[in-house]
Amino acid sequence: MMSAPFYDVNLSYEDNYERGPFGDFAHIDAHSEEQAEGSEIHPTFNFFGYALNSPFGIPAGPLLNEHFTTAALRSGFDIATYKTVRSRAWGCNPFPNVLSVHPTTVDGTLTPDSPQTQEGLLADTDFGVPGKISISNSFGVPSQDPDVWQPDMKKAIERARERRGQFLLASFQGSRTSDMSEEQYIADHVTTARLAVETGAKVLEMNTSCPNEGKGRLLCHNPELVGRITEAVKNEIGDIPLIIKLAFMHDDDAVRIMMENTVLHQTVQGFSTINTISSKLVDAHGNQALPGVGRETSGVCGAAIKPAGLEMVERVIRVQHRLGINDSRFGVIGVGGVTSVTDYKQYRALGAIAVMSATSAMWNAGLGTQVRAAEHDMMLEHIS
Numbered sequence: 001m002m003s004a005p006f007y008d009v010n011l012s013y014e015d016n017y018e019r020g021p022f023g024d025f026a027h028i029d030a031h032s033e034e035q036a037e038g039s040e041i042h043p044t045f046n047f048f049g050y051a052l053n054s055p056f057g058i059p060a061g062p063l064l065n066e067h068f069t070t071a072a073l074r075s076g077f078d079i080a081t082y083k084t085v086r087s088r089a090w091g092c093n094p095f096p097n098v099l100s101v102h103p104t105t106v107d108g109t110l111t112p113d114s115p116q117t118q119e120g121l122l123a124d125t126d127f128g129v130p131g132k133i134s135i136s137n138s139f140g141v142p143s144q145d146p147d148v149w150q151p152d153m154k155k156a157i158e159r160a161r162e163r164r165g166q167f168l169l170a171s172f173q174g175s176r177t178s179d180m181s182e183e184q185y186i187a188d189h190v191t192t193a194r195l196a197v198e199t200g201a202k203v204l205e206m207n208t209s210c211p212n213e214g215k216g217r218l219l220c221h222n223p224e225l226v227g228r229i230t231e232a233v234k235n236e237i238g239d240i241p242l243i244i245k246l247a248f249m250h251d252d253d254a255v256r257i258m259m260e261n262t263v264l265h266q267t268v269q270g271f272s273t274i275n276t277i278s279s280k281l282v283d284a285h286g287n288q289a290l291p292g293v294g295r296e297t298s299g300v301c302g303a304a305i306k307p308a309g310l311e312m313v314e315r316v317i318r319v320q321h322r323l324g325i326n327d328s329r330f331g332v333i334g335v336g337g338v339t340s341v342t343d344y345k346q347y348r349a350l351g352a353i354a355v356m357s358a359t360s361a362m363w364n365a366g367l368g369t370q371v372r373a374a375e376h377d378m379m380l381e382h383i384s
């Protein structure tokens, strides 16, 4: 089932926040939900101690508030991630925030090493066929003030809790301003985590991988600092599992160092990977595609980045096993280019404990029920 996206790319972030969700998410009420379920509900999958109908959902990003998260759960996505929040109100980059991108590699994929990421990738408004869509998203991780997002996140969690086998994951990140010391930056993460826990969040995801904050300035490229931040955050949140969201990493060593600074200290229980791949974007004339200073490059996601996502998940699990980290202490969530049940199964076959889809899910509200039905069929095959 393909339809208009639940996040309307022709509208501003603010309009989406106020008026969304759109497409099939706009009409999902109790009656259509019953039809959408498509299969019986069996909460048998363990997600950091919580039982899910399927280990599949929507990652941090397109679910802007409770209206979006509840619609996602009703549509059959069993994990709904509330878009990354901050300790303070933070403005969104100017419109447009989403463009379609067109990698020219033979198979249409894009890795961080693809020459096009440096030379320029065509970006326009020709979104083409749902299921094959790759986009660039350039939001700058906007956030409402905690006075707004805290009651809304609380409501989102309560709605999720009323439902069997479904879960609301809370995403947050620190905010760095030019006048901030490193200690203040660490403290900002702790404050934001505490604000999220106050809403009732039971698992937290900390974003360390946003490419829109300046090229080469991803927090996850500084594992020592991530280690200090996660230690401080864990001291604040206690037993609540902490996941960190990571960008693609080129070699096993980088992943090993990150694990040594986090998982081995028992401050982090999961990695969610990958975030978008940073690329230079150009229009049909070769000019900068997104208006404004600092927007020469932007993060690419969707179908094109699946090979990079799979590679990273494989790498994380290889390093996990090499370091002797037990599956009960750590899990990886596979993200990147998931457009179908087949893609979902590929990530699961590598050992991902859960899988998420952002771009493709935006255009395909039925993806959650498709995955759930596939898991149900596999369970029946297993029994017979």
Ligand SMILES: Cc1cc2nc3c(=O)[nH]c(=O)nc-3n(C[C@H](O)[C@H](O)[C@H](O)COP(=O)(O)O)c2cc1C
Pocket: 007, 059, 060, 061, 062, 083, 084, 137, 139, 141, 171, 207, 245, 274, 275, 276, 301, 302, 303, 305, 335, 336, 337, 338, 356, 357, 358, 359, 360
């Ligand atoms: C519209 C949109 C907004 C996003 N915003 C965030 C965000 O706020 N925080 C975050 O950690 N990732 C964000 N992401 C990245 C996704 O969580 C995901 O890592 C990435 O899109 C790759 O998955 P995909 O190929 O299924 O889109 C966003 C993605 C999209 C499409």
